[in-house]
Amino acid sequence: MQLTQEIFSDTLPFWDNIEEADQHILCSNTVSKSFSAGENIHSGGECSGVIFVRSGCLRVYILSENGKNITLYRLFPGDMCMLSASCVLESITFDVTIDAEEASECIIIGGAAYNALSQKYKDIRIFSLETAVSRFSDVMWVMQQILFMSMDRRLAVFLIDEAARTGSDEILLTHEQIARYIGSAREVVSRMLKYFVSEGMVEVSRKGIRIIDKEKLRKLTL
């Protein structure tokens, strides 16, 4: 409780502007939770509350009926997630899924208590909306990456550059690492590599990626 109060006082810009009784309500409706790597934290539809990340990393993504998924953004220590609290923002009508990407510790404010206070205090409402809107920009960025940048070309350029740099046709990086290098999402890189494999340009193993038809790959970069 004492710890929660300190965290809130540090991170919530409206903290000092709400009554002490309401600070207590917020704290007593807050729980600490630890998640192991890969554990699901929130599934679309439910109201899991407002999530603060204390340590670790959470992945926020959308999931299709047939299991495809796209990472929208990641949450790091100090970040807050409003999209998990659909009962607070009624204009958010889409569902996201949230997993712990590594072992993570979070504190979670119950949706009902938070919602009641956000009805009472305009500052809380503004803070919640601003948090959501800032994620709107992240999501637009992902959308533009996926839709507009010819990812096949960027990935081909990266693989050929990397082979030249290391003097080896074997690129010992994970899909996740490559995604980070080319400013994409792991899912996008994996999907594109699957396509490269089907075209006979690369082989993919647990160790990494091996270029087997450099000429064909090079043509993609032109």
Add this chain to the structure above:
Amino acid sequence: MQLTQEIFSDTLPFWDNIEEADQHILCSNTVSKSFSAGENIHSGGECSGVIFVRSGCLRVYILSENGKNITLYRLFPGDMCMLSASCVLESITFDVTIDAEEASECIIIGGAAYNALSQKYKDIRIFSLETAVSRFSDVMWVMQQILFMSMDRRLAVFLIDEAARTGSDEILLTHEQIARYIGSAREVVSRMLKYFVSEGMVEVSRKGIRIIDKEKLRKLTL
């Protein structure tokens, strides 16, 4: 001025809660503008102000360097656009483009005046953020359409939505226009429409597309 005041009083939920002097500031910083079909209204980066649609239809889209574009949503009479006022919402860091899709009349509040008042009144800030967040949901819907739905289903959903919107089974759009709405290429749309024709679901003429078996088309959307 009198007309503007009446419109604002009808559409802005915060209108009665701001001082009369500020109502005047808002009105005197507002202009009426007519746009012809196809005319550009807003380009990414600039702050064009807050746009209210009085008549017609605006298309809000994102544009890539190589001219590809994806429709995010359309604005109809009564709708308001905050994404054209980047100086009001600093957490919006992406650019959209807005065109008049048909001859349209708008009233536009200058960004600086609106911004000054939204600093003064929390109700205005909340209204602006809520308007932006509700478009976040629209954009997520488009993203899911593009990323997850198969093209036949996407096209069927579009045709049925469009028929419902216009109250007519005749969709007077070119394949190119439809491709832009559903984030695809003209060739893909033409090929898919040919398939719909062969299945007896639609007829295609120079004028546009006529739905002839809505039940069969609807089955594709499930």
